[in-house]
Amino acid sequence: MKRIAFLGPEGTVSQESARYFFAEGTYEFVPYALMSDVFAATADGTADYGVVPIENTIEGSVKHHIDLLVDSESLPIQGEWVYPSIQNLIGVKSDASVAERIAGLRKVVSKDVAIAQCHDFLRSRLPQAEFDYVSSTAEGVRIVKEAGDASIAAIGTRMSAELYGLDLLAENITDHDNNYTRFIVIGRERLSMRPPEQHKTTILVTLPEDYPGALHQVLSAFAWRRINLSKIESRPTKKKLGNYYFYIDIEMSLDSVLLPSALQEIEAIGCQVRTLGSYPYFSYSNRPNN
Numbered sequence: 347m348k349r350i351a352f353l354g355p356e357g358t359v360s361q362e363s364a365r366y367f368f369a370e371g372t373y374e375f376v377p378y379a380l381m382s383d384v385f386a387a388t389a390d391g392t393a394d395y396g397v398v399p400i401e402n403t404i405e406g407s408v409k410h411h412i413d414l415l416v417d418s419e420s421l422p423i424q425g426e427w428v429y430p431s432i433q434n435l436i437g438v439k440s441d442a443s444v445a446e447r448i449a450g451l452r453k454v455v456s457k458d459v460a461i462a463q464c465h466d467f468l469r470s471r472l473p474q475a476e477f478d479y480v481s482s483t484a485e486g487v488r489i490v491k492e493a494g495d496a497s498i499a500a501i502g503t504r505m506s507a508e509l510y511g512l513d514l515l516a517e518n519i520t521d522h523d524n525n526y527t528r529f530i531v532i533g534r535e536r537l538s539m540r541p542p543e544q545h546k547t548t549i550l551v552t553l554p555e556d557y558p559g560a561l562h563q564v565l566s567a568f569a570w571r572r573i574n575l576s577k578i579e580s581r582p583t584k585k586k587l588g589n590y591y592f593y594i595d596i597e598m599s600l601d602s603v604l605l606p607s608a609l610q611e612i613e614a615i616g617c618q619v620r621t622l623g624s625y626p627y628f629s630y631s632n633r634p635n636n
């Protein structure tokens with residue numbers, strides 16, 4: 347049985363999303379307290395694959411997770427998919443009306459990303475509440491359950507409310523309907539799944555220091571071959587102030603004829619290129635079947 351590591355405890359958006367992606371076959375879903383634990387377990391073979399939220403419609407790239415990916419040399423990206431983040435306001439069980447219970451809330455506990463996704467709701471409906479930032483949405487739900495305190499609520503999935511026996515005080519409270527998260531799966535082995543419709547390749551490019559216009563040259567190596575880039579993001583190398591590398595998503599497989607020659611051209615001008623993975627990509631309407 348393949349073991350899938352995800353950010354726990356049970357009931358996170360990551361777990362819902364992992365169950366959606368790894369729908370068929372026998373998998374064991376194993377929760378880890380921190381994303382760095384997910385990477386470590388996948389690296390040392392305790393888990394076969396790790397599930398990583400990498401980008402959100404509202405919050406953009408999850409920079410910390412990109413940095414973990416860059417630091418884990420041995421773990422290529424093996425797949426990518428999109429999953430909706432549906433957040434709910436969750437509180438302890440009570441006989442009072444929902445309006446009274448919401449009015450009585452003094453604190454909201456959740457993951458930073460989830461709080462940001464519900465900003466307008468929280469400002470308009472809970473202006474009195476302060477926020478506590480915790481390691482995941484389900485961790486917030488667990489804390490509310492443990493505290494048994496009607497003045498604290500969590501923001502999390504319907505699944506987590508059911509798991510911890512709590513009430514949904516308000517459903518689907520994200521500010522935008524199209525609130526999706528892009529997830530990647532890391533691991534040593536390729537995934538066996540039906541042939542995908544789309545492929546992506548992710549690379550890291552470090553520019554040479556003494557080559558003016560190098561970034562323009564990099565982009566033109568893709569442009570004249572009509573290779574589409576779906577994302578380019580700079581991240582500090584953490585070695586020297588002002589030194590950056592570029593994290594680039596390319597909408598093409600490394601097996602295609604064009605891409606290797608584009609990468610060779612970039613290396614020829616003195617750039618360092620590292621491939622983080624070449625993998626199947628599934629949009630939300632195109633559910634994987636593995």
Ligand SMILES: O=C(O)C(=O)C[C@]1(C(=O)O)C=C[C@@H](O)C=C1
Binds near residue numbers: 358483
């Ligand atoms: O806290 C969770 O439930 C997670 O799975 C993590 C995470 C994230 O950090 O991006 C994943 C997707 C949601 O948009 C919010 C939170």
